Amino acid sequence: MWESISRQHVIVVGDLNLDRLRPDKREGKMILDLEDVHNLTRLIDKPTRITSTTQTLIDVLLTSKPDSFTSSGIINPGLSNHAIIYEIMNMKVKHYPSRIVSTRNYAKLDEQRFIEDLEYAPWHVMEIFDSLDDKYDYWSGLLSYVMDEHIPVKRKRVRLKDVPYMTKEWKTLSELKERLLNCLQG
Numbered sequence: 001m002w003e004s005i006s007r008q009h010v011i012v013v014g015d016l017n018l019d020r021l022r023p024d025k026r027e028g029k030m031i032l033d034l035e036d037v038h039n040l041t042r043l044i045d046k047p048t049r050i051t052s053t054t055q056t057l058i059d060v061l062l063t064s065k066p067d068s069f070t071s072s073g074i075i076n077p078g079l080s081n082h083a084i085i086y087e088i089m090n091m092k093v094k095h096y097p098s099r100i101v102s103t104r105n106y107a108k109l110d111e112q113r114f115i116e117d118l119e120y121a122p123w124h125v126m127e128i129f130d131s132l133d134d135k136y137d138y139w140s141g142l143l144s145y146v147m148d149e150h151i152p153v154k155r156k157r158v159r160l161k162d163v164p165y166m167t168k169e170w171k172t173l174s175e176l177k178e179r180l181l182n183c184l185q186g
Contacts, residue, residue, distance in 0.1 A: 012040065012062040013085070020057040021047065031060065040064055043072040048083045050076075059085050096159045104147070105154040107182075114150040121146055 012034075020042065022028040035042060040062040048059035059082065061072055072087040126138040162171070 008064075009068065010038065010040065010062075010064040012060065013087075015059045015082070017058050018060075020045075020060060021055065035062060038064070041066040043069060043087060044074060044085050046074055046083075048074055048085060049081055050083070051081050059083070061085055061087055096161045096163065098157050098159050100155050101158055102153050102155050104151040106151055109151055114146070117146050117150065 016031065018027040018031040019025065020028060020031050023032055034040065041064075043061040043063060043066060044057065044059065047055035047057050049056045059074075063069065068090055070088045070090045072085070074083040074085050076083040121142055123139070123142065126135045126142075129135045129138060
């Protein structure tokens with residue numbers, strides 16, 4: 001089984017029609033071998049199919065990580081000769097930290113107006129400063145001011161790491177959807 005090799009959390013649930021209560025029979029040996037070879041633990045140990053003549057454990061819940069379940073068992077609703085099996089997992093959601101990234105939004109840039117504002121900005125004022133650092137600070141501040149007017153900064157929260165189920169295809173489609181929504185809104 002690939003799951004055993006890759007060390008993933010494996011859960012096998014269902015009516016396998018292999019009676020776990022009869023380890024001496026062929027079907028019982030098959031389910032025992034499945035548990036043994038793949039290091040699975042059986043969480044249901046009571047009969048799941050009860051008739052007037054037999055009791056069998058054919059509905060199974062096997063897992064590679066039994067400690068991730070808080071409880072498991074059977075419920076007999078009386079609607080069938082099969083009981084319902086259940087398990088309750090101890091779910092812990094892993095939260096990935098996020099950070100804020102800043103980018104410039106060029107969507108509404110009017111290049112001609114931007115160039116005009118750069119040409120008419122009071123660059124000559126920096127000549128009144130003696131220190132090169134002061135001149136740079138003034139120049140940098142003025143440039144930032146003009147850029148902020150025409151190419152505003154856009155801040156976005158992003159995860160440092162994608163969630164495990166996020167595939168490249170899903171991410172590409174999600175980004176495409178976001179771009180299309182932005183085009184429709186603006």
